[in-house]
Amino acid sequence: MMTLRVRSTLRHLDVFLILGALLAVAAIFKASTFYNLSNLFAILEMSAVLGIATLGEALVLIVRGVDISVGAMMGLAGTLSACLLPDFGLGVAILVPLAVCAVLGLANGLLIEKGRIPPLVATIGMMWVINGLANAISEGRLIPIDNKAFQQIALGSVLDVVPLFFVGLLIVGGVAYYVRSDYPIGRYVYAIGGDEGAAFYSAIPVGRIRIAIYGVAGFLYGIAGLLMASYVRSGMPSVGRGYEFKAITAAVLGGIALSGGRGNIFKAIVGAVILIVLYGVITAFAVSPYIQGIIQGCILVGAVYYASRYY
């Protein structure tokens, strides 16, 4: 019995164990290159970007969907912001991109729910449309951001090492966890992914919730995009390329089931941190960037394999 309990506890903590192991490896072999202020700051900053995007993707996966428009939305948000900053100021340059991303997310949801288009197809289509929009706005160029206040978004920190947004991410993750456990809407989201028919019979507004989830996800991708733009001090349509797959990988690594209805949002965020730390460790070992792709692919498939066998 004892071993059973130990095993189940281990299973709950698996993501933290993986994270700990990675950090330990870095500490033993590459302490000086990995554990210095600027590297840690960069890792936490990128964790915040991916973590926020992963949060959106995880919500979508839980209602048995998938969203491929993550990277395109991030690119659009940053580009829009860079265009708006000189003429309209900080407030507009933050709120407008977020609103646009939320609306595009709702469009994803409407296509899927009302148009009955499979999520994969709908969001791939939207990915191209959104990327096209961003390119049209920027005319394909990188738009530098000079606004000091906007640059400060990414630079703000606690004790010089933890970016404010990473703290924000943990807070958002905590809130998400609390909503899941303490509000009906949390249960409804999981019920829709777990068994749509049963959710429908229980008088849950399945369609409206699913559309809203895509909208919230779009909003979150927008935040991730703005943070990225602030960090690289420019708006660039292609800045989020590949983030959809990173977000899916992170969510699955954190135990979100691709079949919907299962998984802990907070662990999904930890999954994002693991992925970024892993990139950091790989870089510290000066491994070829080509190998990175191979490792990332293996992680995604391996995580799904693990999840399908042990969850």
Place this chain on the structure above:
Amino acid sequence: MTYRLELEDITKEYGNTRALTGVSVAIPAGQVRGLVGENGAGKSTLAKIIAGDVRPSSGKVKLNGSESSYLTPATARKAGIGIVHQWGDLVPTMTVEENIFLGNEIRGALGALDKAQMRRKAKAVLQELGVDVDLRATVSELSPAHRQVIAISKALMLNCDLLIVDEGGVSLDKKETVLLHAVLRKLRDQKVTIIYISHLLDDVVALSDEITVLRNGALVETLNARATTARELATAVVGHEVGATQHALESGAAKTRGPLLDVAGLSWMRDASEFSFSVGEGEIIGITGPEGAGKSELLRTVFGLMPATQGTVTLGGERLARRDPRQMLKAGVAFVPEDRFQEGLMLNRSIEENISLPTLSFQSRPFLRKGTLRDSAARKADQIKIRMASVEARAGDLSGGNQQKVVVARWLEDGYRLLLLDEPYKGIDIGAKQDINDAIRAMAIAGRGIVVISTEFVELIGLVSTLLVMVNRRIVAVLKENKITPQEIVRYYQYEVDDPTPAPENARIAPART
């Protein structure tokens, strides 16, 4: 006397077909009312009308003695009517407590969930029902009986005092059935009115106060359960006149030639019983039993779609050790699956392509000879009387019966020895059923062995020479030739048969007690 629910002269038409004709039922408060009938007798339509899912075409509904407009799901819920569907009420990935209150959560301060109160209420309800289930357990871990109880608790949380339980006893074993009965009796004692729909006649007789029998969409009679045996109920369900359909047996199908298929000690679960039966060349055997009896699983295990845990399948003296669709087709065994939409037909392809599909892998040349394929498909379509514009028409445009004929037509000529059909009569009209049976007879006369599985045993009477009756994943009876009558069959529809020999005349199963 005022009744909790009265239905007067209810008729329901779907297009040209009548699902219910002038049905009147009156159910007093605090009664368990059994509702029985064969497939298509109108049980589920009646249940849906009461739950508000379906609007009757004509007739009156009265609740507690006063006339009500036709119910909708929302007004039915308000009027205290709850339904436990055969499946699909619970989210398997969520906990017991989450499921009981799903869509009906109790909120406390700031709209947050009042978990303590929900836990208390859930515990109280389960305790009242006399069931011990961990509220934090995931529903997918529960036994089927406990799942039923959780679904019932969920309905009770909506303050319902009229509960419809649709096929609650199916796929429960005896112990679990006893548990479910105990729970429902407790509810009845608290003046909850229960409508209990079941295929298992003993189950209904043991639990109900009165039993309403439907046949072909019309009310046959309402019986006092205490004065009725399962056997009498069986007669009421199938009617007297059906027994005489013994005509077609004299056709050549009865002449069996040599042994063909031999299934010995086959099983697909560690705890399921072992199955043995054999089929000769030119022999048609049938397997029937209520839904959830494991008929499909048996056939799918024989064909290798489900892994067998033990037992052997021998075809013409040769043991088929590795079974999968390709190997089985090579060995000469063909399979017509139950779900023609998912597994049987390519709806957006032509009738010709659908009929020719399995023969393609048998031909030796690399290119298709379209002319030959078309002629052969047209010939087969003609033989089984598919009503169509041409063989080029899309299979998806055909009626259900004609679609089923397309699936069966595939196997009219080509080189195979044994045909397995899973529920070939599902959702098709009488004419199509006859055409399919004619085709099956023709195939048997050509020397093939045939196994037909159907819940609608009336179709098997006069077709098969041997009929296996399955209940709860066991073969409970093997009926031969003139023993195959509806009354004989239905008397084996009991939730537990300890001894496969016929029970004594008045062996009504006593109401189960805890």
